[in-house]
Amino acid sequence: MHRFDAATALERRDGRFAATLDAGFNVGRSPNGGYVAALGVAAIGKVLAQPDPFSVTTHYLRRLESGPVEVEVDVVREGRSLSAAEARLYQGGAEGARMLAVFGDLSGLDGPTAVRGAPPDLPPPDELVASADVPGLPEIVYRLDLRIHPAHLAGLVGQPSGGGEVAAWMRFADGREPDVASLPLFADAGPPAALNLTQAGWVPTIELTVHVRARPAPGWLRAAFRTRYLVGGYLEEDGELWDSRGDLVALSRQLARVHRPRES
């Protein structure tokens, strides 16, 4: 079993789902927000008839820690093509995250298609530094294989480029292929694009919305994250995920807040 699947495994218990947040997906002392969203998506997926999360919004309410959690899912509306549900994630009796999602079926969509964007331009992955070879990064980085565009590395060492962008190749480090269940994780797995706008110690997510638009093909994902509006310390981060066929597979947007770096 791949680590992400173990980390999002759920057991039904008294009308809730029990799970364990894996410290291997931490950023500092807390689980990555995209990982928390993926766990909620897994729980909602057990309840709704439709297989694919079309839109998932997660509000982060309290600091979570690795260890046991419970997820409660309520069906909001069951429909023929789309169904909606809510998930509430509890730890130590307190609600740590709440999610609202609509699921559908991405196979057999027969409406019109018009694409006005393209995957980010990146050098081949084997010409780029693999995150696993860099010591001292957040735990989650070692579960993944990230290859960040060289022009976007400056902010990660405290020298913001000013462009507010981070583009990267992404895949699981253990060979697990990407799927719709893991896209919420990838949508929040890059370093904050805001590090290329301003010096920051910590950029916690307040709310994250992911739209899954297609089932990804096996292989590398290409991700492009961009922050254009940092205002009074609050910012949006917009993400695009593209699969190895060159198809857009997800869009994300999060509201986050910059905390200044600690004085040393």
Added chain:
Amino acid sequence: MHRFDAATALERRDGRFAATLDAGFNVGRSPNGGYVAALGVAAIGKVLAQPDPFSVTTHYLRRLESGPVEVEVDVVREGRSLSAAEARLYQGGAEGARMLAVFGDLSGLDGPTAVRGAPPDLPPPDELVASADVPGLPEIVYRLDLRIHPAHLAGLVGQPSGGGEVAAWMRFADGREPDVASLPLFADAGPPAALNLTQAGWVPTIELTVHVRARPAPGWLRAAFRTRYLVGGYLEEDGELWDSRGDLVALSRQLARVHRPRES
């Protein structure tokens, strides 16, 4: 009293809020999605201590009609700087919309600011056609004064420009000034940008998220809406709202679905 304020007025009744959806904000036979979101924001604003909706996600569950509705609000988390709440809007005993929101206080934000975008380039409003002078448009258009960029009008008459954009000046027709309470309405009040990608009969919103980033100054808003990814009939529409000082006041993103035009 201005029409928008009457249309979002709430009366406490048995632990819920009673309101009346005003047909003046309809698109066809249903209330505009941004108007429904604004009504939910008004209800949540009565319950939380913080004044400003930082992020509001609305899921549209069933077709609503003008007339009486009830809104139930639950506090999800009360915090010092941010508080979260959920609202459920009922009509005829069925839930028609569910919202998840986080409120804060936009006054006195003291974090860093870096802006990497600009308001859309528009000819002066008095050189553009006022929506109120065009007959046969959806009802909501006459509650507003919309002045659409001439280059973006083609899709509205069935000739998509291909660019997927609609930029416009916007204000209330009755002189009411914009504020944070009305930004969710403006964020969904333009014609669908997808009309400049494909011919469509109807583009219903499935989910709408609005981030309010600043309190708007009095005067015209400038709005820019853009759809880049129409895939199998599903699309995102990204919106930016700018105030008369040239400050970004809100970002929006919605997931919507194109229905083909009726054969004539």
